[in-house]
Amino acid sequence: MSLPFVPFPHGNDKVFRMLVLSLIFLLVIQGVNPALSHAQSNLSSLLKSTWVGYKAHFIQSDGRVRDPNAENISTSEGQSYAMLRAVWMNDRETFDRVYQWSINNLQAPRSDKLFAWRWGKLPNAEATTILNPKAIINSEEKTPTLLVKTVPQLESVDGTWGVLNQESASDADQDIALALILAARIWKEPQYQTDALAILHDFWNKNTGASPAGRVLFAGDWHKNDITAELINPSYFAPYAYRIFAEVDTNPEHHWLELVDSSYYILNQATDQTRTGLPPNWLLFSLEPDKKISLFYQTSDQRSDYGYDAIRVHWRIGMDHLLTPNNPRALAFLKKSNFLERYWALKNRLPETLTVDGIERNNKVKSPSLSTYGASLLGLTLTNKVTANAIIDQQLLPSLHQEAFWGDKKDYYAQNWVWFGLAAHDYYQKTRYAKPIQRLNSQPKQKTLDALIRLIQAI
Numbered sequence: 001m002s003l004p005f006v007p008f009p010h011g012n013d014k015v016f017r018m019l020v021l022s023l024i025f026l027l028v029i030q031g032v033n034p035a036l037s038h039a040q041s042n043l044s045s046l047l048k049s050t051w052v053g054y055k056a057h058f059i060q061s062d063g064r065v066r067d068p069n070a071e072n073i074s075t076s077e078g079q080s081y082a083m084l085r086a087v088w089m090n091d092r093e094t095f096d097r098v099y100q101w102s103i104n105n106l107q108a109p110r111s112d113k114l115f116a117w118r119w120g121k122l123p124n125a126e127a128t129t130i131l132n133p134k135a136i137i138n139s140e141e142k143t144p145t146l147l148v149k150t151v152p153q154l155e156s157v158d159g160t161w162g163v164l165n166q167e168s169a170s171d172a173d174q175d176i177a178l179a180l181i182l183a184a185r186i187w188k189e190p191q192y193q194t195d196a197l198a199i200l201h202d203f204w205n206k207n208t209g210a211s212p213a214g215r216v217l218f219a220g221d222w223h224k225n226d227i228t229a230e231l232i233n234p235s236y237f238a239p240y241a242y243r244i245f246a247e248v249d250t251n252p253e254h255h256w257l258e259l260v261d262s263s264y265y266i267l268n269q270a271t272d273q274t275r276t277g278l279p280p281n282w283l284l285f286s287l288e289p290d291k292k293i294s295l296f297y298q299t300s301d302q303r304s305d306y307g308y309d310a311i312r313v314h315w316r317i318g319m320d321h322l323l324t325p326n327n328p329r330a331l332a333f334l335k336k337s338n339f340l341e342r343y344w345a346l347k348n349r350l351p352e353t354l355t356v357d358g359i360e361r362n363n364k365v366k367s368p369s370l371s372t373y374g375a376s377l378l379g380l381t382l383t384n385k386v387t388a389n390a391i392i393d394q395q396l397l398p399s400l401h402q403e404a405f406w407g408d409k410k411d412y413y414a415q416n417w418v419w420f421g422l423a424a425h426d427y428y429q430k431t432r433y434a435k436p437i438q439r440l441n442s443q444p445k446q447k448t449l450d451a452l453i454r455l456i457q458a459i
Helices: 013-029 043-058 076-088 092-107 170-186 190-207 239-248 256-271 310-323 328-334 339-347 370-383 385-399 412-433 447-456
Strands: 118-121 129-131 153-155 161-165 229-232 283-286
Touching: 043 076, 043 412, 076 092, 076 170, 076 412, 092 161, 092 170, 170 190, 170 239, 170 447, 190 239, 239 256, 239 310, 239 447, 256 283, 256 328, 310 328, 310 370, 310 412, 310 447, 328 370, 339 370, 339 385, 370 385, 370 412, 385 412, 412 447
Parallel strands: none
Antiparallel strands: 118 161, 229 283
16 A cells, blocks of 8 residues: 655654554554545445345335346346345345245246246246235236245236246356355244255256266256266356355265365366456366366357356355455466456456457447446455456446446346445455454354355445
8 A cells, every 4th residue: 555745744754654654553453444435435335225226126026126128037046136135234024025036936836946047028828927825926016915935826827927937047046045044044044044955955956967077067957968068157156155055054965065176177277278367158068087178269159258147257256265265276266367457457447248369349348337347346356456446436436326226227237246246345345454353153164154144244
């Protein structure tokens, strides 16, 4: 940190310098970072107000999270983000509404405890939808009676709204399970964890599989069992979550830490093949003994671009570092590439989408979606604080509207990833300069869960 020049009084230079340095030292040990802007020092209040704004703009009274930029569909991803943010903000009422809608409309149509990934307006009037026994769930005009913990009934209605794709999405399933585990601990309600363990049982059996690199995360239950290579989405990898699952799931057949190892193996192998050192949106992982990672190199094929999906990798790996700082793999991965820092220094913005060769798909974009900045923020916070603070001050904070949303009011994805990025950044700044926090009085060997609870309670 550099300090501005101060003209010291003649004859008392050393005394005055000692006074200034003593003041800075006192600020630091009290948890105050003198290098932060005033706005950044108030991130906690911004996180609270933008959660209120998000609920007003995106979450219906029945608990359905809408995506206005995608014909008002709902996804398991959107429901999972809302549940994570609700438990982060200690908002149990919203948490329960969002979770109940997810049970009634995304989980009930399936034969297991996973969640259908896409729900919206149905293409024909013959389709069916899931109803809460006491109220119509698919009506956007009616407010149903919620929090009824009975199994919904499958009934034929007018066919306006319902499940569009019944397949599961692994990122959402694991985030919902994680949110339930956190809710069980914070609100002292064991049923949440019981539900989480039921989800994890089916998740392990259907969304993960054996490989030469150990157990590996598939993108969903739609993978095929008779193929030699699996389509993988690296942005779904959440090593910190697998550590927590290992702490709470006592099933001896569920070796969750294998997912940690395979996640880092695939990420490192994949980023070694890109000129930028950045992860791809999608890749092919060989299930043969060679454990080969293949990217999609054709210029017309955008599946291995660094873009909409891949931007989330650095947040998820950054979270693994925050929660398990003694584990060297997370920070080593984040330091593999300084492409984003160099790009920012050159153009004062981040790229929207990059090919495997590092070419920007649309170099006429003045600035990408705010989701790019939000999702990239934690990785930059941990590796290049100057760039991270510049992004906050020049891109994120100026985009905040008085109605408590960031940038485009309809960009649900950006609202979430700016929030997640700033929340993790805020925690890092507080704990970096604060005194060590005593470990929570909890169950033995739940260090990662303890750490995540400390993180979400720091707001």
